[in-house]
Amino acid sequence: MPPRRKAPPPRQSVLEPVKGFIDAMLREDLDAPAKQRHTIPRVMERLAAEHDFELAGATTVWEYVRKRRPEIRAEALEGRRHLEGMVPQAKRPGEEAEVDFADFWLDLAGQRRKCVLFTLRLSYSGKAVHRVYATASQEAFLEGHLEAFTVLGGVPSVHIRYDNLKPAVKQVLFGRSRLESARWASFKSW
Numbered sequence: 071m072p073p074r075r076k077a078p079p080p081r082q083s084v085l086e087p088v089k090g091f092i093d094a095m096l097r098e099d100l101d102a103p104a105k106q107r108h109t110i111p112r113v114m115e116r117l118a119a120e121h122d123f124e125l126a127g128a129t130t131v132w133e134y135v136r137k138r139r140p141e142i143r144a145e146a147l148e149g150r151r152h153l154e155g156m157v158p159q160a161k162r163p164g165e166e167a168e169v170d171f172a173d174f175w176l177d178l179a180g181q182r183r184k185c186v187l188f189t190l191r192l193s194y195s196g197k198a199v200h201r202v203y204a205t206a207s208q209e210a211f212l213e214g215h216l217e218a219f220t221v222l223g224g225v226p227s228v229h230i231r232y233d234n235l236k237p238a239v240k241q242v243l244f245g246r247s248r249l250e251s252a253r254w255a256s257f258k259s260w
Contacts, residue, residue, distance in 0.1 A: 084126050085134055088117055092134065096142045110135060159193075165228040166193040169215070171206040171235065188214030192226070211237035212257055 085092070092113060099107040108116075110132045117123040117131075172187045186206045191198035199218035203210035219225050232239075241249040 083130075083134075085130060088121055088123050088126075089134070091117065091121055092131070093138060093142060096135065096139055097146070099139075100143065100146050108135075161194040163194045164192070164224070165226055167191060167226040167230045168193060169230055169232050169235070171211075176202070186210070188218075190214065190218035190222075190230070192222070193231075197222070206235075206237065208237040208251065208253055211235065212253070215257070 176185045188201045199221045201214045240251045
């Protein structure tokens with residue numbers, strides 16, 4: 071029986087002389103806007119122009135960048151991990167909704183008209199009711215609520231979130247305080 075062959079030592083990557091330069095480009099990308107980050111062709115152009123390096127093919131550079139980009143990002147975030155995070159929002163079914171008006175344009179009888187879209191969206195499921203009105207008037211605001219409550223089969227049990235919608239808010243006071251319109255206050259109490 072002949073002795074087992076030893077595996078040859080791993081070949082050195084053709085990118086070995088320029089890995090540091092590629093890593094520097096990827097570190098520059100950490101602070102750059104998404105549209106200005108280095109693409110593989112741009113990395114290859116810079117290697118050729120700045121370091122006179124044209125030995126590697128696009129696939130080799132692509133594989134290296136694909137592996138190194140997340141590693142460099144993780145290195146940069148090391149020690150700052152506690153600064154990045156999120157607070158999960160725990161919504162429960164039927165408890166909360168959000169209301170807003172949005173402008174949009176509509177072709178009506180051959181003419182382009184600006185209209186408003188009333189939207190009441192449930193926070194948990196994302197189910198929404200939309201109604202189109204000519205203006206964001208208080209009548210449209212109240213009617214949109216009635217339509218939404220009819221379609222949804224009820225009213226959210228905890229609260230509905232609003233921006234500072236003119237049909238509901240008469241005056242914005244200091245902080246989160248608002249002076250509500252009389253009709254809106256009576257509609258809410260109903």
